[in-house]
Amino acid sequence: MKTLRTFAALLAASACLLAGCDSGPKPPPGVVGDPGLGKLALTQYACQSCHKIPGVIGSDTFVGRPLEGLGKRPFIAGNLLNNQANLMHWIRDPQAIDPTTAMPNLGVSEKDARDISAYLLTLD
Structure with missing residues (x-):
């Protein structure tokens, strides 16, 4: 009986770990960074306060350009x-x-910028 409980606990723990393995959409070829962490960093820097960002809940009043489709735009800024x-x-x-520009310098770290850009470049 103890073996069965141990097995069930290990199975449940493995399922939880595997569920967290997918960090979201995959970045385009040649793009580095973690899009899942980038999406999180967008909210930590409150980018959604000024921009409409797919998959991120934010304001209904936007100062900055919506970021949907950013991955397909030929130019930025x-x-x-x-x-x-x-x-x-x-x-x-x-x-x-x-x-x-009205966009503020928020002191974004290089790692966060890499992850944020990886997420934004997945937006078609």
């Missing part, structure tokens, strides 16, 4: 080619790219 390096630069230091 008006004039940058849409790739991960440029998106990370924009996320980390928007005023360096456009000094007149």
